[in-house]
Amino acid sequence: MKVKICGITDLDTALSAVEMGVDALGFVFAESKRRITIDCAKEIIRVLPKDLLKIGVFVNEHKEMIEKVVMETGINVIQLHGDESPSDCDSFAMPVIKALSIGSSQDLLQADEYGCEYLLLDSPKGKYRGGNGITFDWSVAARRGLKGKNVILAGGLTAENVAEAIQIIQPYMVDVSSGVEVEGMKDKGKIKRFIDEVKGRKENENIFIAR
């Protein structure tokens, strides 16, 4: 099971998450309290491992601007978290994650229209288009089934609820932002607990006990 930590805004948190075994880091270039500048993202991404997924999050952004961000920062996957159509998603020559807001089973019907590499399931819109820390009814997605799709599960995940969410949806990856924050800042302890929970590591497993 892969883990994405979204809303990275500083190098120290990014490197700590890598050390803890994260598979993907998300950088938000949309309206958000976690918005990052191109220059800041570039500085962080340039020292991250080559094989790590560096995901740029956009909401109804112009294609030219997305391509500029990709070119200047080293982002290697784009996450489209707005009202982008299937053809918008197909127009990029790189892997695309399309986010869908899941309020009811009806919202899953659009999943078949998208041919992109990954579908991300998030809760219906809150204050922002994403990153609101709100869960949706996972049983809706479990009943529908999304065979053949790489599903990324997001929306209000925490170290406490992620095991249940994984059991119900069986996604390809889980994505968290609010659930690993304290007072709006990323918290390394919460990040570690989340990653350990998903990767099935036991508490204290890596602690060396001196004799």
Ligand SMILES: O=C(O)c1ccccc1N[C@@H]1O[C@H](COP(=O)(O)O)[C@@H](O)[C@H]1O
């Ligand atoms: O994180 C944000 O601020 C954000 C802003 C705009 C669009 C998407 C955003 N993040 C994505 O939102 C979901 C859910 O996050 P949370 O764990 O509920 O806080 C996740 O996919 C983030 O990548």
